[in-house]
Amino acid sequence: RAKSAGGNRYEIADPELDARAITRHGLTTALPAALERGEFFIEYQPLVHMDDGSVHGAEALVRWHHPQHGVLGPDQFIPLAEHTGLIVPLGRWVLQEAVRQAMYWQENHADGGPLRINVNLSPTQLHHPGLVTDTVAVLEGSGLAPGALCLEVTESALIGADEQLLKPLRQLADMGVDIALDDFGTGYSNLANLRRLPVSVLKLDRSFTQGMQHLPVDPVDVKIVEGIVSLAHSLELAVTVEGVETGAQAEQLRELGCDTAQGWYYARPGPPDRLHALSLADAV
Ligand code: C2E
Ligand code: MG
Ligand code: MG
Ligand code: MG
Numbered sequence: 001r002a003k004s005a006g007g008n009r010y011e012i013a014d015p016e017l018d019a020r021a022i023t024r025h026g027l028t029t030a031l032p033a034a035l036e037r038g039e040f041f042i043e044y045q046p047l048v049h050m051d052d053g054s055v056h057g058a059e060a061l062v063r064w065h066h067p068q069h070g071v072l073g074p075d076q077f078i079p080l081a082e083h084t085g086l087i088v089p090l091g092r093w094v095l096q097e098a099v100r101q102a103m104y105w106q107e108n109h110a111d112g113g114p115l116r117i118n119v120n121l122s123p124t125q126l127h128h129p130g131l132v133t134d135t136v137a138v139l140e141g142s143g144l145a146p147g148a149l150c151l152e153v154t155e156s157a158l159i160g161a162d163e164q165l166l167k168p169l170r171q172l173a174d175m176g177v178d179i180a181l182d183d184f185g186t187g188y189s190n191l192a193n194l195r196r197l198p199v200s201v202l203k204l205d206r207s208f209t210q211g212m213q214h215l216p217v218d219p220v221d222v223k224i225v226e227g228i229v230s231l232a233h234s235l236e237l238a239v240t241v242e243g244v245e246t247g248a249q250a251e252q253l254r255e256l257g258c259d260t261a262q263g264w265y266y267a268r269p270g271p272p273d274r275l276h277a278l279s280l281a282d283a284v
Contacts, residue, residue: 028080030066035090039065042097043269047118047240047262050254057116059152059262060098061269062090082124091125096138099149101272103142118150118180123157131168135177150178150201155187158197166198173198180240185228194235202232206243206263209253213246222256229257 034040044058064072081087102117109115125131139146151172158165158181173179180201181194185208208225211218232239241253244263253261267274 024080027066027072027077028084031077031081031084031086031090034064034066035086035093039067040090040093041065042094042101042272044098044101044272044275045262045269046267046275047116047260048266050250050258050261053266055115055275056260057102057118057148057150058275059118059269060094060101060120062094078122082122085124087122087124088128088130091121092134092138095119095135096141099138099142099144102148103144104272105275106144106148116148116150116178117144118152120152120182121157123154126153126157126165126168132171135172136175146172146176147178150180152180152182152203153199154182155184159187161197166196170198173200183242191231194231194237199237201238201240202228203240203242204228204258209241209243209249212249212252215248217248217252222252225253225256225258233257 040062042060042062044060046058047056048054049056062074062078064077066072078087081090098117098119102115105115121131135149135151139149151169153169169179178201179197179199180203181197181199182203183205184202185205204225208221208228211221212225229239238259239257240260240262241258242262244250244253244261244265246265249263250261250265
């Protein structure tokens with residue numbers, strides 16, 4: 001069922017081709033006007049419960065509809081926006097728009113069920129003093145419950161983080177906002193460190209699950225994921241797996257106890273109305 005919901009409207013340009021055709025400088029200088037002109041848009045990728053395949057929520061993934069170069073993926077411009085600081089207003093726009101969309105889904109969902117929204121935060125946003133007030137303002141402005149929002153922070157952004165850096169995240173977590181550790185397993189962080197972080201979700205990086213795409217699966221990968229899931233659960237963290245592309249992978253990861261999953265097997269990132277249709281279909 002979930003498979004048929006895939007299919008993209010376009011292909012995101014190949015980053016290597018782009019590196020030649022598009023200069024970093026050109027893109028960087030075009031960013032502020034692009035935000036003003038409304039050239040950014042968000043695709044949503046569902047997160048599903050592994051036990052029954054129902055939709056748990058969606059991750060907001062930003063794209064840039066560039067007037068000359070077509071649709072650019074976040075890997076092509078987020079680093080530039082980080083570098084210039086434009087990530088702060090851009091990130092604020094993504095949050096506002098994604099939260100508005102989540103509120104729309106909640107109000108129009110067949111059973112009024114909880115549809116949650118995940119939004120990525122980059123390191124610069126984490127360091128920005130307005131993070132907590134901006135987030136509170138967006139939530140209050142929309143009426144979305146803090147518990148319906150999950151902010152994703154990459155593991156590498158929190159390596160060596162001191163209390164000063166963790167404080168805004170802790171404040172948000174205390175309000176009920178979920179904090180997810182994104183791309184978990186790629187940052188070589190100290191596992192014992194996890195206890196200190198105000199996170200409630202681990203998002204296991206795609207690199208861990210790639211070896212499970214086809215049978216027979218790599219037994220070492222299985223052991224590693226098994227270990228991470230049991231550690232996470234003992235710390236009362238939920239585990240989301242990224243990049244699930246095949247049914248074999250989904251089945252294996254479900255058996256290993258992963259809670260939620262995201263990947264092309266279920267659905268590719270897409271326009272908001274597609275996700276709305278997906279969750280309505282689920283409710284029936
Ligand atoms: P991420 O947060 O780890 O997001 C998951 C990425 O994996 C997305 O790439 C998604 O399209 C891709 N993906 C999902 N399922 C599959 C699958 O089954 N197979 C494969 N091969 N890939 C899959 P995308 O959209 O290109 O985003 C890349 C990264 O850009 C994101 O990684 C996130 O770190 C960042 N990003 C996206 N939107 C935002 C944003 O609004 N703000 C910030 N700061 N960063 C963002
Ligand atoms: Mg993410
Ligand atoms: Mg991720
Ligand atoms: Mg990732």
